[in-house]
Amino acid sequence: MATRELTKEPNLAVLYPKAALSGLTRRGSGGALPSTVYTRSGVAVDHAHLAAYDRVCEFRLTDELPITYPHVLTFPMQVTLMTDGDFPFPLVGSVHVANRITQTRPLRVSDKLDLRVHVENLRDHPRGKQFDMVGEASVRGEVVWTDVSTYLRRGGGSGASESKERKEPPKPSASWRVPGDIGRRYAEVSGDRNPIHLHPLTAKLFGFPTAIAHGMWTKARCLAALEGRLPSAYTVDVKFKLPVLLPAKVGFAAERTGAGGWHFQLFDARKGKPHVDGTITA
Template identity: 75%
Template sequence: MELKESPNLGLLFPKAVLAGFTKKGGALPERDYVRTGVSVDPVHLAAYNRVCEFRLTDELPATYPHMLTFPMQVKLMTDADFPFPLVGSVHVANRITQTRALRVDEKFDLRVHVENLRDHPKGRQFDMVSEASVDGEVIWHDVSTYLRRGGGSGEAESAERPELPEPTSFWKVPEDIGRRYAEVSGDRNPIHLHPLTAKLFGFPRAIAHGMWTKARCLAAFEGRLPEAYSVDVRFKLPVLLPAKVGFAAREHGGGWKFDLINARKPQPHVDGIITPL
């Protein structure tokens, strides 16, 4: 189904909150949402780069096209036939692959769909899949995996936790980063905005967006990345705001492994791997 403009997140998020009381599970919808000839706003790109600490260049960070497809994802996840509520669905992993550098002056055809509903020990998982194409060629591919808790498979998860690496640098994450990232992403999920709204959903304080943590980690590799690569992360424990985090990176198979860790106690926030293509 082709969309003539980007869906309005200001309308969709209130709908998402209300829909949380009516969704009862079921099959995933099979339709795609498509937008064609989508341009990048250089002012918006610059604002995104500042919030995530990327340099200001004519190339898009690999995480930036997620900004273009995210409203389409939210529209799909708030449609009446989507089986799970958006609010309360946990973003547990994200994998992005780009086959070449993407430039600010290009126009992109975007496509979003959902697939791969499967059991998880704590509930059910599904994948939101997004693509960006130029001249019919897919050059960017994004898979966001979400977990909906409840009614899990009952399989036991491994109790073993790998030893966390020693951080190579430390970052302070300000209290307002959730609100700042919400301004550029449109993702105004209440768990990210304020301690009071986060407490309504069981968090002691507001938490950083998972895609901000991924982008911030990726920004630490600028100047060392090839044009074509995949960056795959798993989101672990949330970053409670404000925070001090440790970042650890080491070379691995021609690419990199990295971790974002709580700087005050040995708890993982993000682990990831960058693989050249």
């Protein structure tokens, strides 16, 4: 296992062209995952950046970090790993299908974070291969935050159909209008400038009728709706279903599932098609 210490945040403006090139040069048949671990030490939270993130995702402006915020700090490290020459799949075309985050205590804006990213758990999927990008944040040697992003690389799978249980959407507890520019606004704070999120024309190049919202924005927006009702230590696990085509009107529904637990859903307000299915466990 090779550990590589990064002295500054990776430059995504440089990495994304590299990712686009890897999409042309790598077939994505899927060899072994690299054992490389990327780290950054003593990362301080930028107050202005946190405030901008809070506004885009509609969190309150406080000194406590939303549980999804460290994801934007580790994301450039993930892209660095996924654009290395020994990574078996191109970043372009790898689909973010699920995300699980655990925090053992709230993180504060004053915390200095030691960040770590690696990849693991390559496995078969009926439509190709899946793997997990794992991020960690430690404070004074204690891991207090863990993020597992599951990606699907289509192609070479068994072709077996997945079980798709059709359910009626729940009665929404809230309805939101998602503006057409939310992809560009979230890209500004997250650094995730994947063209499928930025403009209808660039999204059409990848087979989408219009730009789509970032999955991690939809997760954060759902958690913002539950702010003030969440435990201090919890796991939030979501599956990303159908993309949110921008602009959109979506329904949000949440119900308690026990002490500190929730089940929440985000879905198309008109057709009821699912976008996000999530659980919160204290």
